[in-house]
Amino acid sequence: MRLSRRMRLGLLAVGLVCVIGAAGVLAVLFGVFQPSVVSDAVNQPLTPAEMAQLVPRGRYLTLAADCAACHTAPGGAPYAGGLGFALPVGTLYATNISPDPTYGIGQWSRADFQHAMRDGIGPGHSYLFPAMPYVSYRQMSEGDVDAVYAYLMTRQPIHQASPRDSFPLPYMRLGMAFWNLINLPSRGFVTDAALSPTINRGRYLVDALGHCGECHTPRDISMGMIPGRYLQGATIEGVDAPDITPAGLARLGFDAPTLAQFMRAGLGPQGVTTFSMYEVIEHSTRYLTPADAEAMADYLMQGAPPPVVVTVGAVTPGTEHGRQSYVAVCAGCHGLNGVGVPHVAPAMRTNATLRLPSDRNLMRIMSDGLPAQSFPDGEAMQPMPGFAHLLTHQELVDLAAYLRSTWGGHPPH
Amino acid sequence: MTIPHRPMSLTVNGKPVGPIDVPNDMMMLDFLHDYLNLTGSRFGCGQGICHACTIILDDPVEGAVEMRTCVTGAHFFAEKRVRTIEGHATRDAKGDILQLTPVQQAFIEHFAFQCGYCTPGFVTGTQVLIERLRKTPIARADVEKTIEQALAPHICRCTGYVRYYEAIRAVILSTPGLVSG
Numbered sequence: 388m389r390l391s392r393r394m395r396l397g398l399l400a401v402g403l404v405c406v407i408g409a410a411g412v413l414a415v416l417f418g419v420f421q422p423s424v425v426s427d428a429v430n431q432p433l434t435p436a437e438m439a440q441l442v443p444r445g446r447y448l449t450l451a452a453d454c455a456a457c458h459t460a461p462g463g464a465p466y467a468g469g470l471g472f473a474l475p476v477g478t479l480y481a482t483n484i485s486p487d488p489t490y491g492i493g494q495w496s497r498a499d500f501q502h503a504m505r506d507g508i509g510p511g512h513s514y515l516f517p518a519m520p521y522v523s524y525r526q527m528s529e530g531d532v533d534a535v536y537a538y539l540m541t542r543q544p545i546h547q548a549s550p551r552d553s554f555p556l557p558y559m560r561l562g563m564a565f566w567n568l569i570n571l572p573s574r575g576f577v578t579d580a581a582l583s584p585t586i587n588r589g590r591y592l593v594d595a596l597g598h599c600g601e602c603h604t605p606r607d608i609s610m611g612m613i614p615g616r617y618l619q620g621a622t623i624e625g626v627d628a629p630d631i632t633p634a635g636l637a638r639l640g641f642d643a644p645t646l647a648q649f650m651r652a653g654l655g656p657q658g659v660t661t662f663s664m665y666e667v668i669e670h671s672t673r674y675l676t677p678a679d680a681e682a683m684a685d686y687l688m689q690g691a692p693p694p695v696v697v698t699v700g701a702v703t704p705g706t707e708h709g710r711q712s713y714v715a716v717c718a719g720c721h722g723l724n725g726v727g728v729p730h731v732a733p734a735m736r737t738n739a740t741l742r743l744p745s746d747r748n749l750m751r752i753m754s755d756g757l758p759a760q761s762f763p764d765g766e767a768m769q770p771m772p773g774f775a776h777l778l779t780h781q782e783l784v785d786l787a788a789y790l791r792s793t794w795g796g797h798p799p800h
Numbered sequence: 801m802t803i804p805h806r807p808m809s810l811t812v813n814g815k816p817v818g819p820i821d822v823p824n825d826m827m828m829l830d831f832l833h834d835y836l837n838l839t840g841s842r843f844g845c846g847q848g849i850c851h852a853c854t855i856i857l858d859d860p861v862e863g864a865v866e867m868r869t870c871v872t873g874a875h876f877f878a879e880k881r882v883r884t885i886e887g888h889a890t891r892d893a894k895g896d897i898l899q900l901t902p903v904q905q906a907f908i909e910h911f912a913f914q915c916g917y918c919t920p921g922f923v924t925g926t927q928v929l930i931e932r933l934r935k936t937p938i939a940r941a942d943v944e945k946t947i948e949q950a951l952a953p954h955i956c957r958c959t960g961y962v963r964y965y966e967a968i969r970a971v972i973l974s975t976p977g978l979v980s981g
Contacts, residue, residue, distance in 0.1 A: 776862050
């Protein structure tokens, strides 16, 4: 069979497209289009003296970056990994980042660590999953990443393998090459000359180390953070991570000084930190220097309106039923007038959870309760029991409506 | 100015009570003490930690549930059935005790309590545990762990936990149907 010239040309074109396409896919997989933010200087190992000098700074930065939140499982050895993340496709486990040569990062070079932290690519060109917030850590300075590396290498090596992820497809890591193409910023942190050094420091702490956006910035269909909705709040693990834009924080009753205090104390007139944010305080922000906490707060509250003061809403016929439930099962600890009891139960009058746009967090807390919490400086709150088995769903809904309209500034429904 | 109040009815230890006017914000413990003269439930910490004030709520769905009366309003119990410490033992028509429950008897035989202030709470907590095990028995190997989990919220300032827990274990092991295997 003879093919016409046109058909031969057509086949050739299709073949060419396939070859270019395949080359493109390979190029993506080998990271050709993913610019590294790591300089060549890191190929030179740090001397033992340099490493030793970096350790104290590394310790502070490791706390500020909250590495332990994921890499230390509850009750587990420090930095030995093992905390599971249940994702729709399977469970992913945090890795062992202690300096164990077999199961940890003991064999990692300075360059290996830099590329993992800031490019999301581990040794052997293995792509990290973005559950590891390398999109945020990409903004860390090279010197800070070196310091974290130096500190982690001084930790106790834990000879313990992390569980393998239970993802159904073996090559999902390769897919991260394409994910990075869409979601990984091309550059690291750029100092904004228009802002003061304090505000720049705050922005660095919020965006790079604190990786606040990983929970507080909503994600698009690819699960990448949406830059246009930076820190506007998102739903994660079934609860709302609040809007922490300046206006959002003001709505919750914060100004910069109270926010700085709240991040180090874990509680305040706005209530107690709950869900994952409690662990953030526990493992990370409580250790911030006052200056750093203030810098973060100053950055987050830039140009914010004054903190919103909520006037106490009157009990209406629509909220009377909720009020009765409040008196029956809440007021014993939170007070008839919502003032709370120190070291026992937080105040409701100024509680940020009641001011959130949705009642999701409130309903979850009322239904399931909260464990006992301890905070810096000996402060503590008692456990709160859940009421799902004592109140009907409608009673919980009415109670939430009463709380939100009385002390949350929401109109009664 | 009068204190806002409204009528309520409930069943206490099998007997109907009310309708009776009760202040809207009165805690259940005060209602039991001051209105019904049922003073066996103890006021301890007053903030829901020590569990000396617990009584049993007989919920139609959940079964026996422990409730802390120092932090729960009286009106929560409107139209509900409760058992206080006075309602555990069998009594005659005059109200005199005919027979203690196995839990109460075991606490005496094991010299479980010392000052006795926490005892009403411990009796209540143990009774709820026994009734739960009657519905869902546990393996023999889990008895100790189950006792510790169920009674952990109850605080004894004399620190007499060992003999309390020994007494509870004795009741569980000597009552047919609570332990499997």
